Amino acid sequence: MERILVIDDNKHVGVIIKELLEAEGYTVDTALDGAAGMELTNNFSYQLVITDVFMPQKDGLEVLLELKKNNVGMGVIVITGSGPTAAMGNMIRTASYMGADRVLTKPLDYEHLIRVVKDVLELYH
Amino acid sequence: MALMDIKKSEFLLVTKMVPTTVLCTSLIVTLAIGVLLNYNFKQRAESRYKNITTDIYENIHERMHDHEMILLGAKGFCNARPSVSRAEFKNYVNSLRLDENCPGILGIGYSAWLSPLEKEATITAVRAEGLTEYDIKPGGVRPRYTGITLIEPFNWRNKRAFGYDMYTEPVRRVAMDRALDSGSVVLTGKLTLLQETEQDKQIGLIMFAPVYQPGVAVDTIEGRRKAIRGFVYSPIRIKDYIYGTFGTMPKEVGFDIYIGGVEESNLLFSSFESERTTVPKGYLPDYSSKMPFSSYGITGYIVFKTLPSFTYYFATWLTNLIVIAGIVASLLLTLYARKRQNQLLAVLSNETRLTNIIHGTNAGTWEWNVQTGTVAINERWAHIIGYTYAELEPISIDSWVSFTHPEDLAQSSLLLEKHYKEPSEPYHCDIRMKHKDGTWIWVSDWGSVTRWTDDGKPLIMQGVHIDISGRKQIELDLQHANSIADKSNKLLYAIVDTMSDWLWEIDANARVVYCSPQVVEHLGYSPEEIIGKTPYDFMYPAEAARVAEAFRKISLEKGRFSNMEQWILAKDGTSILFSSNGVPIVDEEGRIQGYRGVNKNITNQYYNESRLKKLSYAVEKCPSPILITDREGVIEFVNESFTTLTGYSETEAIGQNPRFIKSGEMTDEFYTSLWKTISRGNTWKGELHNRRKDGSLYWVQSIIAPLHDAQGVISHYVSIKEDITEKRVFAEQLLHAQKAETIGALAGGLAHELNNILSIIGGYTLLLKKSCCLEPKQQQYLTEIATAVNDAGAITHGMLAYSRKQNLNLGCHDLVALVKAAGVFIEQVLREDIIVSKDLPEQPVFVLCDPQLIKQVLINLATNARDAMPNGGGLHITVGTLSCPGTEEGVNAQITVTDDGEGMDEFTQKRIFDPFFTTKEVGKGTGLGMPVVFGIITQHRGTITVQSELGKGTTFRLQLPVISAAVTSDVTDGTITCLDTVIKKAGSLLVVDDNEKLGKVISEYLSDAGYHVILAVDGADAYKKFMEYDEKISPIITDVIMPNKNGKALFDEICIHSNVPFIFMSGHQQEIINSQGDFGTARVLLKPINLAELLDVVGATIC
Known part of the structure; x- marks a missing residue:
């Protein structure tokens, strides 16, 4: 069964995604910042990491870089701050350049998220 | 008085004596005539001699004077110029026609006064004129040189002197020193001119006139020595000169001219050498004399001697002949007298004869016995005073006294x-x-005592009365006239003295002969300093030439002139403007003898006028509108800016009250307070809202100030305005922009936070919905919550858009194509009862824009229009260009979106772009649609305006800067990429990466930065594309490790054809890169690629 890690400093987002994805049959762990998330990746083998960008300690892009550098066989979905704003636009581009498989923007369309999760896992299957 | 009773016998006795008397008398007379004639001849000879010698003297003197004038003319000519060109000088001297008018004067030259340095410069300068052999002679080192630099006519004779340093020769030097020190024209002593040859050698003289630096004081010797610039001089061959002076030498008197004492060695000229005046040996002159002269710094004598022809004319034999003839005539006369004696006695009666004589003289005669007082008069005596003889009887001296004027009796x-x-x-x-x-008549009373008493008292006095009333009247009239003339002269002088103007008189040569003392007040020169000079001596050369020309024309027509303006240099060097009036002085033969007139100093007037002119020009041309009214507020003056601003012409404005430009937008109280302020004499400052002729409104910043007359009473108001319409609009826009900025920042931050919260609400709602055991009603509630969350999401999205934090994906796009493409989306938001029409040009209109955002704008505007037309209507969209002076391109692209809906009132129009302002029912609009449009257009450096009328509809006008044809001609694939308005694109970049995703990211990033990017998937593909595009590609950005030809192989292959720069990207360790071989100077970037760094490197390779 695929194991998914959700990293978001807003615990509600983590809870919601966890519930939704577990309903889909995935095993989901959550972490409240990048550093905690990275620690979990050392202990467990994840097929997919969903991470927010702006977080205390270690932010989402650092997480992405580290993950992609060490383990090519892991999908990463980045969730950025909302909207097609300048900063966000750059963020989307930067994240995808850095190897994020998908970049989603807030406010999250959870139905869409579930579809994207399935797509990405398919890639690394 | 009756004729005296002479007895006939006495008379006859006298008559008998006549012939003897005749003989004696005639002999005596003859002798007397002889003596007188002799005396007379002598007198005449003497006077003739005197006349001739004076004439000779005067002639020579006059000639010298003319010569001096010629030289002074040349001096003035040189004085007037800082440097005299050869051509100018030649023209001047030629114009004098020396050979015709002044024989003996060899020419006129200029000898410069030079320091050793100037000497070299002068030689160089003269040689540069083509006179390559010019040198200052004689050579040698001297502290001071004078060199003849100009001499005209430039003939063979004068060329001999060209360059000669005259100061080296003692005789010339003495004269030059004297001229320099005295400042006047000086003659040398006798010398031999350089112009002389062996043949016909003559004695020479040179006349010098010093030329000083203009503007330097030369009233002292020191001053003159400092200011000396050179000499104008003129050589004379004395023989030619004197012969030229006389034309024909006088025949009767010859002369010698000596310089210094009368000694052979001092002889300058002798007329006796002339053929005509040779003297035979042994001839003794009748007269000789010597006349001293002293002029032009030399003294000497002219010695005159009569010549034989003089002696001939005044010889004494003529006198002798006349005396002999006289004696013969006397004898004959005596004989004749004898013969006629008897006849005469018979014919003539003494009485009648005398009466006749007296009657003929028309004199009244009288005889007065002084002792007795008895008086005898003739009839004429009585007639003179209007009586008959009878009326006056008895006549005594008392009668005479009674008729005579008491005042004259004493005399x-x-x-x-x-x-x-x-x-x-x-x-x-x-x-x-x-x-x-009853009138008084003038009588000339003559008389003398004819007889005396024995004791020596007067006894009989006889005399005449002659009526001189006529003559006396003339005398009196004359006297009266003289006294009147004298009075008017005095009056005239008084006027002349009191008037500030300056009177002058010049002779035919324009030399001042009189000038009134006032001149000193204007020019600082005393009349003495001016008299003898010409007005041109006191002018700048150009002015002198102008005035001389004008004057020449006037004097040719012998015309008078008035208000002739001329600039004259005062003694202190300032220029004074005079207005001259003058009338010609014409002699009896109609020749102009000169002019006299008056000069009025109008310098101050001139400067005042020109100052006024300048000021009025400044006011007229002042970029600020200016308006002047009288104290009643009637416009008297408006300047050009005013007419430009208001649209009213000067004639329309003048005479109006300024209220005619009132907009009606300002309160009456406002104007009342304005008038209160200015009518109290204070200056009013403020902003006024006025209306143009075409009805449009404008704002002016106005300063209205009262002007006071000499009495301190307000006479006028001056209003200076500044059009601040644009400033106000700009200020409003700025305010709006600042407001939008603040709200945007707030909204952006707010939206971000809200998004997070909405994510959570939405998330839990979803979770709830997915959980089981919910009643349908509960499910329905959750759906409502989810919808609300979506709506809220739309708002936050709009807020972010409004906050202008969008990342513009700018490119050059055709607006026409964009509007066409947006059509589908627009129709989606519209209802079926709205008909869309478009007016699009055939030519593309390229603008720099983000197409997605422009689409958003069009959709928002369409939505707005839809809501304004609840009952359906038409929506009209146009695209075009609008000339827009002042912008970089001169044109703007314009999109208009017009609906025929409800329209908006002014209040709504003003607030339409404010965020969260909506007229729609709550829940129907976000209040962000139009602010987003505003934000997007502003971010595109465009403008948006709205024009609306209630019930008629609304038009939005969007303007965006157009991209010039020069740039758009570069278009590839229909669009070109660019950043801001600056197109950095220098060529195309080739990006090669087998990782498609990475390739795309880099390509997109570089496209955004303004480059055209060609993407290749491996080395082989890259080589193919490079060969296709050939040298248009620079640089090539390539991965190193790639299947199907790696980066290094690509590099090696392309290097054969081109030196296109390479940038390598590698995710591998340095060793791997190194093992691939030598990359030359190419940059190698390590993955993960820092895009900003890549952009820098790309930029560097292109530069």
Whole structure:
């Protein structure tokens, strides 16, 4: 069964995604910042990491870089701050350049998220 | 008085003596005539001699004077110029026609006064004129040189002197020093000119006139020595000169000219050398004399001697001949007298004869017995005073006294006394006598004592009365006229003295002969300093030439002139403007002898006028509108800016009250307070909202100030305005922009936070919905919550858009194509009852824009229009260009979106772009649609305006800067990429990466930065594309490790054809890169690629 890690400093987002994805049959762990998330990746083998960008300690892009550098066989979905704003636009581009498989923007369309999760896992299957 | 009774016998006795008397008398007369003639001849000879010698002297003197004038003319000519060109000088001298007018004057030259340095410069300068052999002679080192730099006519004779340093020669040097120190024209002593040859050698003289630096004081010797610039000079061959002076030498008198004493060695000229005036040996002159002269710094004598022809004319034999003839004539006369004696006696009666004589003289005669007082008069005596002889009888001296004017009696007595004492002088007194008609008439009373008493007292006095009333009247008239003339002269002088203007008189050569003392007040020169000079001596050369020309024309027509303006240099160097009036002085033959007139100093007037002119020009041309009204507020003046601003012409404005430009937008109280302020004499400052002629409104910043007349009473108001319409609009826009900015920042931050919260609400709602055991009603509630969350999401999205934090994906796009493409989306938001029409040009209109955002704008505007037309209507969209001076391109692209819906009132129009302002029902609009449009257009550096009328509809006008044809001609694939308005694109970049995703990211990033990017998937593909595009590609950005030809192989292959720069990207360790071989100077970037760094490197390779 695929194991998914959700990293978001807003615990509600983590809870919601966890519930939704577990309903889909995935095993989901959550972490409240990048550093905690990275620690979990050392202990467990994840097929997919969903991470927010702006977080205390270690932010989402650092997480992405580290993950992609060490383990090519892991999908990463980045969730950025909302909207097609300048900063966000750059963020989307930067994240995808850095190897994020998908970049989603807030406010999250959870139905869409579930579809994207399935797509990405398919890639690394 | 009756004729005296001479007895006939006495008379006959006298008659008999006549022939003897005749003989004696005629002999005596003849002798006397002889003596007189002799005396007369001598007198005449002497006077003739005197005349001739004076003429000779005067002629020579006059000639010298003319010569001096010529030289002074040349001096003035040189003075007037800082440097005199050869051509100018030649023209000047040629114009004098020396050979015709002044024989003997060899020419006119200029000898410069030079320091050793100047000497070299002068030689160089003259040689540069083509006179390559010019040198200052003689050579040698001297502290001071003078060199003849100009001499005209430039003939062979004068060329001999060209370059000669005259100061080296003692005789010339003495004269030059004297000229320099005195400042006047000086002649040398006798010398031999350089112009002389062996043949016909003559004595020479040179006349020098010093030329000083203009503007330097030369009233002292020191001043003159400092200011000396050179000499104008003129060489003379004395023989030619003197012969030229006389034309024909005088035949009767010859002369020698000596400089210094009368010694052979001092002889300058002798007329006796002339053929005509040779003297035969042994001839003794009748007269000789010497006349000293002293002029032009030399003294000497002219020695005159009569010549034989003079002697011939005044010889004494003529006198002798006349005396002999006289004696013969006397004898003949005596014979004749004898013969006629008897006849005469018979014919003539003494009485009648005398009566006739007296009658002929028309004189009244009188005889007065001084002792008895009895008086005898003739009829004429009585007639003179209007009576007959009978009327006056009895006549005594008392009758005479009674008729004579009492004032004249005393004078008469005095004169009588005088006569008694000196009887040789007759008594004569002009007296007034009372005429019968009561007038006084003038009578000349003559008389003398003819008989004396034995004791020496006057006994009989005889005399005449001559009526001189006519003459006396003339005398009196003359006297009266003289006294009037004298009075008017005095008056004239008084006027001349008191007037500030300056009177002058010039002669035919324009030399001042008179000038009134006032000149000193204007020019600082005393009349003495001016008299003898010409007005041109006191002018700048150009001015002198102008005035001389004008004056020449006037004097040719012998015309008078008035208000002729001329600039004259005062002694202190300032220029004074005079207005001259003058009338010609014409002699009896109609020749102009000169001019006299008056000069009025109008310098101040001129400067005042020009200052006024400048000021009025400044006001007229002032970029600020200016308006002047009288104290009643009636417009008297408006300047050009005013007419430009208001649209009213000057004629339309003048005479109006400024209220005609009132907009009606300002309160009456406002104007009342304005008038209150200015009518109290204070300046009012403020902003006014006015209306143009075309009805449009404008704002002005106005300063209105009262002007006071000399009495301190307000006479006018001046209003200076500044059009601040644009400033106000700009300020409003700025305010709006700042407001939008603040709200945007707030909204952006808010939206971000809200998004997070909405994510959570939405998330839990979803979770709830997915959980089981919910009643349908509960499910329904959750759906409502989810919808609300979506709506809220739309708002936050809009807020972010409004906050202008969008990342513009700018490119050059055709607006026409964009509007066409947006059509589908627009129709989606519209209802079926709205009909869309478009007016699009055939030519593309390229603008720099983010197409997605422009689409958003169009959709938002369409939505707005839809809501304004609840009952359906038409939506019209146009695209075009609009000339827009002042912008970089001069044109803007314009999109208009017009609906025929409800329209908006002014209040709504003003707030339409404010965020969260909506007229729609709550829940129907976000209040962000139009602010987003505003934000997007502003971010595109465009403008948006709205024009609306209630019930008629609304038009939005969007303007965006157009991209010039020069740039758009570069279009590839229909669009070109660019950043801001600056197109950095220098060529195309080739990006090669087998990782498609990475390739795309880099390509997109570089496209955004303004480059055109070609993407290749491996080395082989890259090589193919490079060969296709060839050298248009620079640089190539390539991965190193790639299947199907790696980066290094690509590099090696392309290097054969081109030196296109390479940038390598590698995710591998340095060793791997190194093992691939040598990359030359190419940059190698390590993955993960820092895009900003890549952009820098790309930029560097292109530069």
